[in-house]
Amino acid sequence: MKKIFLLALLVPFLALSQNSNEYGVFENALLTPNPAQVSQFEKGLAAHNKEYHGEGTYGARVYWVSNGPNTGSYVWVMGPFPWSSLDNRPAQKEGHDADWNTNVAPYTTADSGAQSYWRFNAELSRFSKNFTIKNMEVDTWDIKRGKYKEAMALVKKIHDVYTSKSPEDTYGIYTNEFSSTKEGRDLAVISFFEKSAWLGEDHDISNKYDEMYGAGSWDQFLNDWMEVTNGGETEIWIYVPELSGISGNVKVAERN
Template identity: 35%
Template sequence: MKTKKISSVVLIACLISLYGFAQESNTDYQMASIVFIDAKIGHEKDFESKVIEHNNKFHNEAPNKGYLDQVISGKNAGTYVWVMGPCTFTDLENMNPGDGHEEHWDTEVVPLIKGYGAQEYWRFNEKLSYYPNPVVNRKFANLWLIDLKRGDYYRFKTLMGKIAEAYEKKGTGNMRVYDNQFNADDGRDVVIIWDMENMAELDIMDPIKPAYEEVNGEGSWDTMLEEWEEITLKIDSQLWRVNITK
C-alpha cells in the first residue's frame, strides 16, 4: 500500500510538471515528424516525382522542410517515409505551407498512394549523438530501431554517452540518436542513425572499440556489450534510401 501511494505521488508530480505550467513552453530542440506511405505498385517513380514536386512547392525550408526516404531492407522494404523537420510541436501547430497545399497533395499525390502507415515523432538527442559535420550528400542511412527494457533508458543513456565520447575521440564517422516521443509499445523506443553517401561505406571497417577503450579503459568494451545485452530486448536494423530528390 505504501509503495502504491508513493507511486501515485510521483505520477501526480509528473502530471503537474507537464500540464500545470502550460504557459511555459520549451522549443529548444529538434524533432522529425514522419509518416510511412505505401505507393501503388507500378507507380513508385510517379509517386516519388509528385512528392518531390510537393516538397519543392510547399516544404522547401525549415521548419516545414520535407524529405522523402524509402526503407530498402527487411519486412518493410519498399515503404516510403515522408519526413518533415527539423521542427517542434509548436512549429507543427503553426504550420502554414501556403495556398494550394492540400489541393496539390490530394490531386497529385493521393491517387498514387496505396495506403498510409504509422505517424511518428522523433526528437534529436544531441547529447548522445556525434554529428559535427552533417553528411551533405547523404543518400543512404543505416538505422537501428531499438526496443529497450522498461525502466532501463537511464542505462542506455549512460552507454550512448560513452559511445559518443569515443566517436569524438576518434574524430571520424557520424551517429545520430533520436527518442520516440510517444510509446506505442511496438519496440521503437530509440533509433541510432548512421548517414552514408553510398552503400559501399557498409564495406568499410572503421571500428569504434579502440577509441572506446582509450576513453573508458581496457576491457570496457566487453563490459559495455554485456550491459547492452541486458537492457535491449531487440534491434530492428534497416537500410534506407534518404533524401530522394529525383
C-alpha cells in the same frame, strides 16, 4: 562510424535558434506506393514537396528503403522544427491537405502513412562538419520498460568514446516522442555514408572502447546493452533528391 548500435544520425539539421528553449523534432511518415501506380505516386509527391515543403521549418526530404520488411517504401521526413511551429503548418486553407489527398494518398496502399516524431538529442550527438546526405544506415532499438535511463547512460559512454578517439566522426542520437511497447522503436541511430563499401569496413569500436575504459569493457558493454534492450532492426535509406522539397546539403550550426 557504424554498427552495432549507436553512432549514427537521423538527419541532423541544427537549425533551431540558439536562443530558443525548444528542441528539434522530426516528423517521419512511412509511405508505401501501390506497385501499379509508383510513377503517379512519385510525380504527385515530388510536386507536393516542391510546392509546400521546399524551405524552412517545413522543408521535407524523401528516402527510399532498400532492405527489410519496408523495402520499396518511402520515408517522408520533415524537420527539424519546434513543437510550437505545428500550429502554423500548411493546412487546408493553403491547399496543402487537398493536394496531398488528391495527388499523393490515392496512389498509396491501405497500410501506408504510419507516422512518428523523433527528438534530436544534441547532448549525445556530434556534428563537426557540413556534409551532403546520400545513404543512411538507420538502426532503431527497443528499450526495455523502466530501463530508459540505463540505456541512455550507455549511449553517453559510446558518445564519449567517439568524442575522444574519433573526433571527426559525425553522429546523432534520436528518441521517439511517442513510443509504444507494441511498436518497439524507442531509440534511432543512423549513420550517413556515401559508398556501399563503408558497410563492410571495420570501424574498430571494440578496441577504442577498451582503450578508454579498460580491457574487457566492450564485452561488458554488450552484456549491459542486452540487459536494457529487447533488440532492434536496421534499414538502409537512400536519399531521393528528385522527390524531396529541399536538397541533401546539411550545414551544421555552431553551438556554444
